Amino acid sequence: MEKQNSRFRWIVFASVVFTYLLMSSQRTAPGLITDQIMNDFNVSASTIGLLASIQFLVYTGLQIPMGIWADRYGPNLFLIIGALLTGLGTIIYSLGTHESILFIGRILTGTGDATIWVNMVLILGQWFTAKEFVRLIGLAGMTGSLGFLMATVPFSQWISILGWRGAFFSIGILLCLCGILLYFVLVKIPKSKMVNVDKTVQHEKLGHLLQRLISNRQAWALFFCHFGLVGAYVGFIGSWAVPYGMNVYGLTRSGASQLVMMGLIGALLGAPLMSGLSSRLEAIKKPYVVVHIVISLCWTTFLLLKGNPPLSLLFVLFFIIGFCYGASTLTFAVVRKTFPSIESGVISGFANTGGFLSAVLLPGIFGMMLDYYQTDQGHLELGYSYGFVIPVIFSIIGLIGVLNIKEKGVARNQPDV
Template structure:
C-alpha cells in the first residue's frame, strides 16, 4: 500500500500538527511572565531581552543546517528529538531556581524548535500527494499562528490557575508526550504498515555541489532582497510580542496580564487573516511585489504611529495597530511565494531557509536592543513610558529595512519561470 493512499496519513498529519501547535506556543509564552521573572529572579530588562533573544538565535542559526541534515538523514528522527528537547527545556524552565537555568532551558527549547518547520514540511511531502500538500501546508502555517494564539489568553488563564511554574511544567510534559507519540506514529507503526519502503537513490552530485550552491545564492541580489524583506516584518512583530508586549500593556496602560495578553491575541487574529488574504490578492492581481510593498509601507506607518503618539496611543488606536502589525506578520508568507517564483525548485529550500533566517534574526535582535533601551531610559528622572517611546524606534528602523528589501525584489519573468523545472539527476 502506498503511504499517500493510506488513511493512516491523517493520523500522521494530526499528530504532527498538534505537536507543532504546542511547540509554536513556546516561542511567545514566556512573554506572559516577563514581569514575574524580573521580580522572582531580580532580572534587568536587558537580561530578559537576552533571555528571549537566545531562543530565536538558536532557531535562526540552525535553519539552513537543519534543512541539509533533514534531506540527508530523513526528517522523522529530528522532529522526534526536537519535540523531546523542547519538552525537556520547558520543564527545566518551570523548575529553574537561577537565571543560568533559565538560559539553559531556552537554549534547549530553541534547539528543539529549530527542527519543526523544515522536517514537518518534508514529512507532509512524504505522506501526501502534491495537490493535498498544497492545501495542507497552508493549514500548517495557520497552526503556527494558532500556537501563538494559545500562548495568549488560554495560557494566561492556565498561569492564573496553576501559577507560572505549574503551567510551564504541564506544557513541557505534554510536548514530551508528543515526542513519544511521534515515535510510534512516524517510525514504529509505518514499519508495520509498510514493511518494504521504496529505496531512495541518493543524489551524490547535488551533495558535492552544496557549498558552491550556497556561495552562489548568498551572492544573489534577489536572495538578499528576500532576506531583508522578511527581516522587516517578522522581528518587529514576533520579537516584540514574545518579550515586551504584555509588560507594555501592563506598565503603560495599567492592564492585567490577561488583559494585556488580549492585545497579542488581536495581533494573532490579524496574522491568521493576513496570510490567506494577501495571497489571494496577489493571485488576483497576478503580482506579488506591488501588494507586498503596500503591506510594508502600512507596517512602517503603524510602528511610526507609536512614535508620533509618544509611545502611548489612545486605546482604540492601539488595538487597531496590533491588528495591522499582526496582519503584516501573516502577510510575510508572501516572501516564500517570491522564493518559489524566483528560484528553481532544487534551490528553493535553501533560499527559503536563508530568507527565514533574516526574519528570525530580527526577532533575535529586537528583544535585547529593546530591553537595553528600557534600562537606559528608565533610570533617574526618566519614566517607563519614555523607555518604551525610544524602544519603538527599533521596529521602525527594522520596518524601513524591510521596505528597502521588498522594493529591491525583481518580479519573475518567463525566463526564470522556465528555470524552475528541475533537471533529472544523472
C-alpha cells in the first residue's frame, strides 16, 4: 500500500498535529504561573526571565542538528522521542522542589519541542502529495496557534481546578501517552501493513553537507524570510504586547491581553487561508511576497505614528500581524517544493533557526531600548516609539529574503520517500 494513497495517512496527520497542539501549549503555559513560581521558590524576575527563555534557546540551537538527524535516520523515531521528552520535562517541572529542577524540566521540554516541527514537516511530506502538503502545512501551523490559545484561559481554568502542579503533571502524562500512540501510528502499524517501505539512501558526509548548506542562496533566502516574519510576531507579541498596552494606552492587564488574543485569532486564520490560497493558485512566492509587504507596512505604521496609533487601528494591526505570521508555514512549502526530500530536514531546520533566532533576539533588543529611555512614564513611551524600528528592520530583512526565493529552478532531484 502506498503511503500517499492510503486512508491511514489521515490517522497519521491527526496523531501528529494533536501531539503538536499539546507540545506547543507548553511553550507559553508557564507564563500563567509566574507569580506562583516566584512566591513558591523565592526567585527573582531575572531568574523567571531566564527560565522562560531557556526552552527557546534550546529549541533554536537544536534545529539544524535535528534536521540533519531526521534526514539521515528518519523523522519517526525523533518525533516519538520528542513527545516523550516533552512529557518527561513537563512532569519534572510539576514535581520540582528547587529552581534547578525547574530548569532541568524546561531544558528537557525544549529538547523535545525541538523535534516537533522539522520532523512533522518531513512526515507530512512522506504521507501526502505536494499539493496536499501545501494545504495541510497551513492547518498544522494553525494547530500551533491553537496550542498557544489553549495555554491561556483553558489551561488557566485547568490550573484553578488541579493547582499548577497537578495541571502540568496531567499534561506531561498525556504527552507521554502521545509518544506511545505515535510509536504505533508511525512505526508499528505501517510496518505490519508494509506501507511504502522507505528506500535506503546514501547520504553525503556531514562536512560537505554543511558547506553546501551555507553556500546555498535558496537556503539563506528561506532563513531570512522566516527570520523577518516569525521573530517580529513571537518576539514582540509574546513578550512586550501586554506591557505596551498597559504603559502606552493605560489598559488593564486583561484589556492588554486582548491584543495578544487578536494576534492569535489572526494567526489561526492566516495559516490555513494562505496555504489554501497558495494551493489553489499553485504558486507560493507571489502570495508570500504580499504577506511580507503587508507585515512590513504594519510595523512601519507603528513607527510613523510614534508607537501610538488610535486604539481601534491598534487592534486591526495586531490582527493583521498575526494573520501574516500564520502564513509563515509557506516557508516549508517552499522547502518541500524546491529541495530534494533527502535534505528537506536540514533545510527546514535551517529556516526554522532563522525564525526562532529572531524570536530570541528581538525581545532583548527591544528591552534594551526601553531601559535606555525608562526614566519616567513619558520617556518610556518614547522608548516604545523608537523601539518599533527593530521589528521594522526585522520585517525588511524578511522581505529581502522572500524576494530572493526561487520557486522554480531548484530541482527536486530525489524522489519522495
